[in-house]
Amino acid sequence: MNGDRRQFLRNSLAAAGAGLVLGTAGPRSLLAAATTPPQSGLAGLFAPDFAVGTALSNTTLLGQNPSLESLVAREFSAITAENAMKWEEIHPTADSWDWQRADYFVEYGQRTGMYTIGHTLVWHSQMPEWVFIDQDGKPRPKAVVQKAMEEHIAAVAGRYRGRIQAWDVVNEAVTDDGKWRESHWYNTFGEDYFSRAFHLAREVDPKAELLYNDYNMTIPAKRDFALAQIQKFRKQGMPIEGVGMQAHVHLSEPEIAKLEASIEAIAAAGLEVHITELEVDVLPKAYDYMGAEISTNFEYSDELNPFRDGLPQKVADQLAARYESLFNLFLKHKDKIRRVSLWGTTDAESWKNDWPVVGRTNYPLIFDREGRPKEAYYSVAGLKGESRSG
Known part of the structure; x- marks a missing residue:
């Protein structure tokens, strides 16, 4: 990012002033004032290229943040449920279902015309123990676990059939x-659970796009193994349209x-690419400091939480440059990419504030804690000619 453009971004942010809050004058009005022709948020800017999405938190889905809903509707064209559709949230016990947040998520998607992604049907994490372990603490037989999977997918995917455009069928396998x-899934079924989940999802919803979603897909061994398994099962008839490539990245890595x-590689395998769970972590990697002290030593906590009072301008510039380089890459491969989804909308709701160390203050997204567009937002919008100076 050159100096002139960086200064332009700062001037644009300054023009927002203290009066820019969620639900009032927003990025749309700033872009309209600064560019020709005006566009309707990132969704409009990137509409010819790919969908741009975000994740909705449980807080938003409980109706506690209508101003954030307005921001999402203005800026994005795709939504994913961050937690509301995970098994422990929606099906906590064998005989109970909690549809409130998931129902609201799907209704919001329909109301706003969003490309709506269900997340996720089969995952090893955020799973209630009852699926795999009986009341005596013993592993359930394969037939019982298989029935639980079948009933769960039938109930969830069936409830939203025709209203969910894509499903993360299996996550992080x-x-x-x-x-x-x-995982419990693998130890119970072997690798066949993977294919079975996709077949079940297709039987329940014949029209939804079916995806596999995973992190660290830039590691060749992981990526190549996952694609080899997908290709093997596809030859046996497994339905799958794409791969969600999670993008929990840092300022400088992965390259x-x-x-x-x-x-x-994903595109060469004949699969659509979905960039999912995108954010840019600006804090020191906790794993570089790992040890028992992380939870107890105040000095270590300070080292891991250096920006609790605000993000220094130098780091804000690095964040903007990183987002610009990422979206430059996505635009280069827009013929392969179906969607780019951030994992949250504002810094205030990002899970990276509390993981892997509780209490940290992170700044990984393109809107600040008050919902104002950051320099990172303008660096992305600028790639479409809407924030460039001269």
Whole structure:
């Protein structure tokens, strides 16, 4: 990002002033004032290229943040439920279902005309123990677990049939070193659970796009193993349209070249690429400090939480440059990419504030805690000619 453009972005942010709050004058009005022709948020800017999405938190889905809903409707064209459709949230016990948040999510998607992604049907995490362990603490037989999977997918995908455009059918089934994750699913079924989940989803909803979603897909061993398994099952008739490539990235890694290699590999396998769960972590990696002290040592906590009072301008510039480089890459491969979805809308709701260390203050998204567009927002919008200076 050159100096003139960076100064332009700062001037645009300054023009927003203290009066820019969620639900009032927003990025749309800023873009309209600064560019010709005006566009309707990122969704409008990138409409010729790919859908631009965000994740909706449970707080938003409980109706506690209508101003954030307005921001999402203005800026994005796709939504994912961050937690509302995960098994422990929607089906906590064998005989109970909680549809409130998921229903609202789907209704919001229909009301706003969003490309709506269900997340997720089969995952090893955020799972209630009853699915795999009986009341005596013993593993349930394969037939019982299979029935639970079948009933769950039938109920969830069936309830929203025709209103969900895509499902993350299976989430994070592969380890970083290129093996099947030895989850309860795998230990009960073997690798066949993977294919079975996709067949069940297709039987319940014949029209939804079916996706596999995973993180660290820039690691060649992981990516290549996952794609090899998908290809094997596809030859046996497994229905799948695309791969969700989670993008929980940092300021400098993974390198753009590694991201590009994985985009190309997924596309070469005949699958659509979905960039999912995008955010840019600006804090020190907790794993560099890992030890028992993280939860107890105040000095260590300070080292891991250096920006609790605000993001320094230097880091804000780095964040804007990183988002610009990422979206430059996505535009380069727009013929392969179906969607780019951020994992949250504002810094206030990002899960990276509390993971992997509770209490940290992070700034990984393109809107600040008050819903104002950051320099990172303008660096992305500028790629479409809507924020460039002269």
